[in-house]
Amino acid sequence: MNASRFSLCRFLTALGMMLVLGALSACLSVYAARVINDASTSRPFVATSWQGALSQFVNEAGQVDFIRLKAQPRRLLQFLEQLNAVSPDTHPTYFETPQDRLAYWINAYNAVALALIQEYYPIENVSEVPKLMEDKRYRIGGVPTSLMMIQEKIEKRFATQAALMPKALFALSLYSKDSPPLQAQAYQGPILKQQLDTQMNRFLGSPKNLRVMQGEYGLNPANTCAVLRLSPWFAQVRYGIEKSYNSRPDFTTKVSTAKAFFETVKPYLSPDDHAKMLVRCPHGIGYFPPNGALRQLPQEEAPKSDSPD
Numbered sequence: 001m002n003a004s005r006f007s008l009c010r011f012l013t014a015l016g017m018m019l020v021l022g023a024l025s026a027c028l029s030v031y032a033a034r035v036i037n038d039a040s041t042s043r044p045f046v047a048t049s050w051q052g053a054l055s056q057f058v059n060e061a062g063q064v065d066f067i068r069l070k071a072q073p074r075r076l077l078q079f080l081e082q083l084n085a086v087s088p089d090t091h092p093t094y095f096e097t098p099q100d101r102l103a104y105w106i107n108a109y110n111a112v113a114l115a116l117i118q119e120y121y122p123i124e125n126v127s128e129v130p131k132l133m134e135d136k137r138y139r140i141g142g143v144p145t146s147l148m149m150i151q152e153k154i155e156k157r158f159a160t161q162a163a164l165m166p167k168a169l170f171a172l173s174l175y176s177k178d179s180p181p182l183q184a185q186a187y188q189g190p191i192l193k194q195q196l197d198t199q200m201n202r203f204l205g206s207p208k209n210l211r212v213m214q215g216e217y218g219l220n221p222a223n224t225c226a227v228l229r230l231s232p233w234f235a236q237v238r239y240g241i242e243k244s245y246n247s248r249p250d251f252t253t254k255v256s257t258a259k260a261f262f263e264t265v266k267p268y269l270s271p272d273d274h275a276k277m278l279v280r281c282p283h284g285i286g287y288f289p290p291n292g293a294l295r296q297l298p299q300e301e302a303p304k305s306d307s308p309d
Contacts, residue, residue: 044189045086045094047107049078051186053114062173062181064114065297066121073118080115080138083108087141100189102158106171107187109150112138113174116147117294125292126176147174155240159247166244166264167196169237170203177291178232203231204268208288212273225281226273232290234261258285 053075057065069076086094087108088101095101115138120129129135133151136144151172158165173182180203187195204210209231234241238257241264245255255263262277269277 044096044100045091045104047079047082047104047186047188049075049082050107050111053079053111054182054184054186058182058184059297060184061295062183063295063297064175064182066118066294067299069114069118070121076111076115076118079107079111083111084139084142089143090141095189097189098158098161099164099192102154102161102164102168103187103189103192105150105154106168108140108145109147109154109172110182112140112145112150113147113172117175124294126174126294127292132174151237151240155237155243159240159243162244162248163193164196166237166241166260167200169240170233171196171199172237175295177293177295178288179236180233181295200268204265209233210265210268212269212276214276225284226276226279227284227286228258228261228265228277229286229288230261230265232287234264235287261285 053069056072056075057069059065088095088104095104113132116132116135117123117126117129123129126132133148134146136146136149139145140150151169154168154172158168170180171183171187173180175182180199183195183199185195211229213227213229214225238260242255242257242260245251245260245263266274266277
């Protein structure tokens with residue numbers, strides 16, 4: 001009788017463990033599905049956690065409320081988990097168009113950059129983040145990935161997409177005053193071209209990032225050749241800009257850096273500045289001084305209303 005009771009107890013114990021393990025497996029499956037896509041478990045990839053973080057901590061000027069982000073990082077961390085679980089390399093069917101894939105990599109770059117800076121905050125300058133471009137502490141599609149690796153993916157994989165490149169390189173941000181400001185909207189494949197056009201107008205519409213000058217920047221004042229003075233960001237993405245134009249069939253000879261930069265800014269020049277650059281002359285290129293100060297929200301500005309984090 002005792003043996004029968006002992007066997008029954010062992011059976012019930014084993015059954016109980018199986019039920020617990022089954023329930024745990026179901027919970028993990030549900031969690032994994034949430035990580036794979038924070039909007040739904042089906043295609044396409046949707047970055048709602050990233051949009052939530054942008055809406056909560058980034059204003060229309062591209063300034064970031066780092067103080068509140070440091071205290072409430074949940075949405076940013078959720079998006080980083082999603083990037084780790086899914087990428088165009090691991091789940092290609094989630095990204096049906098080149099625009100979908102490019103939007104993913106732009107959002108990934110900006111999210112990883114924000115996370116790296118947030119970890120070292122409070123700081124005043126991005127130069128205070130050690131090896132910002134080389135740090136591989138975050139995983140994209142399960143692979144340790146740095147900002148430089150993401151930038152190179154964009155430069156190489158999308159070079160032939162003339163409607164998107166090199167504009168996409170100006171959607172990347174290091175949150176410094178000499179890099180492009182972040183939009184308070186996640187990049188999305190279906191509207192990516194319009195978003196990139198808006199970003200280019202915003203960035204190159206400022207005389208702090210683009211100016212045509214004559215007789216300046218070390219040239220003889222009597223020289224009528226123009227100087228294209230640019231944001232230091234152009235130097236950061238020079239390779240990608242050159243590769244974009246050298247990958248196009250309408251450019252039959254190798255495009256120089258000066259030519260590639262001029263082609264990039266040409267649509268944003270005034271008619272007078274455009275005419276200056278068309279004069280046959282050895283035009284120069286110069287950069288504004290670098291400014292790595294953070295684009296952070298002034299503390300005196302009232303924060304946006306918070307939803308529970």
